[in-house]
Amino acid sequence: MRDMQILPRLSDSISYLYVEQAVIHRCQNSVEAVSDEGRMPIPVSALCVLMLGPGCSISHAAINILAKNGTTVAWVGEDNTRFYACGTGETYKAYNLLRQAEMVCDPQKRKQVVIRMYQSRFDEPLDCAMSLPQIRGHEGVRVRKTYAYWSEKCGVAWSGRAYNFQHWGGDPINRALSSANAVLNAICHAVIVSTGFSPALGFIHQGRQMSFVYDMADMYKTEITFPCAFETAGSGKENVEKRVRMAVREKIRESKLMSRILPDIYRLLMMREDEESEEYIDPNQTHPIPLWEALFEERGE
Numbered sequence: 001m002r003d004m005q006i007l008p009r010l011s012d013s014i015s016y017l018y019v020e021q022a023v024i025h026r027c028q029n030s031v032e033a034v035s036d037e038g039r040m041p042i043p044v045s046a047l048c049v050l051m052l053g054p055g056c057s058i059s060h061a062a063i064n065i066l067a068k069n070g071t072t073v074a075w076v077g078e079d080n081t082r083f084y085a086c087g088t089g090e091t092y093k094a095y096n097l098l099r100q101a102e103m104v105c106d107p108q109k110r111k112q113v114v115i116r117m118y119q120s121r122f123d124e125p126l127d128c129a130m131s132l133p134q135i136r137g138h139e140g141v142r143v144r145k146t147y148a149y150w151s152e153k154c155g156v157a158w159s160g161r162a163y164n165f166q167h168w169g170g171d172p173i174n175r176a177l178s179s180a181n182a183v184l185n186a187i188c189h190a191v192i193v194s195t196g197f198s199p200a201l202g203f204i205h206q207g208r209q210m211s212f213v214y215d216m217a218d219m220y221k222t223e224i225t226f227p228c229a230f231e232t233a234g235s236g237k238e239n240v241e242k243r244v245r246m247a248v249r250e251k252i253r254e255s256k257l258m259s260r261i262l263p264d265i266y267r268l269l270m271m272r273e274d275e276e277s278e279e280y281i282d283p284n285q286t287h288p289i290p291l292w293e294a295l296f297e298e299r300g301e
Contacts, residue, residue, distance in 0.1 A: 016190075016258060017042065018080060020053030026061035044069040049194045051076045063087065072194040076186060079249045083186040086193050096196035096271075100212075103269050104201045113203045116268050120219055146222045154234035172240045173233040179241040180225035180232075181217065183248040188216040191261040216261060224251050 022035040024042070031042045042050065044065060049072045052058065058073075066073055066087075073087040074080075103109045111132065118135045119126050122142065126135060151158035162174050170178075192199050192212060202211025204218070228247040232240055252258070266272065 016049040016051055016194075017047055018051040018053060018076075019056060020078065021055035024052070024056060024058040024062050026059060026065055029065070031062045031065050044071050047071045049074055049190065051080055051190065053080070054078055074190050074194065076190065079245075080186050080190060081183045081245050081249065083189040086190070094196065097198055097201075099269060099271060100197050100201050104203060110203055112270075113268055117204060117215060117219065120264070120268070121222070143222070146226055150226050150230035154230040156230050156234045172237045173229060176229035176233045176240045176244040177225060180229045180244045180248045181221065183245055183252075184217045184220060184225050185210065185213050187252060187257060188261060189213045191258065192216065192265070195262055195265075197265065216265065219264065220257060224248060224255065224257065227251070 019033050019040075019042075022033040022040075024031060024033045027041070031044050033040045033042060044050075047069075050066060051074045053076055063073065075084040075086070076082060077084070103113050115132065115135060118139050121139060126138065130138070147158055147161075150156070156173050157171075158173065159171075161177065162170050163178050189199055189210065197212065199213045200209045200211055202208075202213075202215045205211040205214040208214070225248060228251050229244055232244040232247050235243075
């Protein structure tokens with residue numbers, strides 16, 4: 001019999017469904033979306049994440065069915081260009097979160113993850129003898145070269161990255177980059193929370209509720225947001241924010257990014273997708289978990 005505490009694997013289910021401008025309610029023992037285009041049954045038993053876009057309303061009974069079937073519900077912006085909140089699915093096992101916390105809190109393991117994150121951004125392998133500051137410097141050179149490449153290719157003047165989260169503005173290319181990055185952050189955020197990881201426990205970034213989101217998004221920026229932002233800014237200055245959001249959405253579909261993020265997280269944290277550990281599970285849900293028992297044994301209590 002399958003252990004119901006095990007986090008459902010993404011590969012076993014439909015990864016996500018995005019719905020907007022619809023009313024979602026319970027229909028017998030399932031859920032359906034009703035819109036001007038008709039009625040659409042939602043396969044909740046085989047769905048990982050239901051993303052609710054603008055114009056959606058959902059009933060209490062529908063949320064109940066979704067939770068019982070282990071479907072995470074996320075409230076997002078148009079085509080997931082913003083991430084607002086989420087309701088967790090039927091996930092009683094915290095193994096992914098515990099593994100992430102273990103890797104963050106152990107200095108040596110954390111350094112290994114940071115190095116793997118940087119190495120993943122290069123087409124060629126890095127010299128294993130390089131120190132972390134050297135790798136960071138190498139990464140800075142790569143990013144500057146990528147900015148220069150797209151600037152020349154798209155004919156967009158580039159004087160450097162300028163972003164102030166308290167005061168929106170800047171030249172068109174910086175506004176395009178900020179808007180594109182926001183879309184990419186939302187996609188990464190939705191995947192992270194829907195698979196039992198914490199968006200706050202970052203490895204390179206620290207101290208913010210979205211630190212791990214920024215870590216993962218940085219891995220795809222030169223592939224997704226850089227070309228979209230420069231091409232959009234190069235084709236005109238009007239409505240650059242809206243046009244770049246549409247371009248990024250299309251790029252994400254083409255690259256199948258949603259299906260790549262979770263395997264990348266597992267690889268970075270040295271986990272297997274089918275990894276199922278009972279180490280931290282208390283089968284009775286009433287006694288101290290084995291982790292605490294081990295600590296008591298070490299102290300001789």
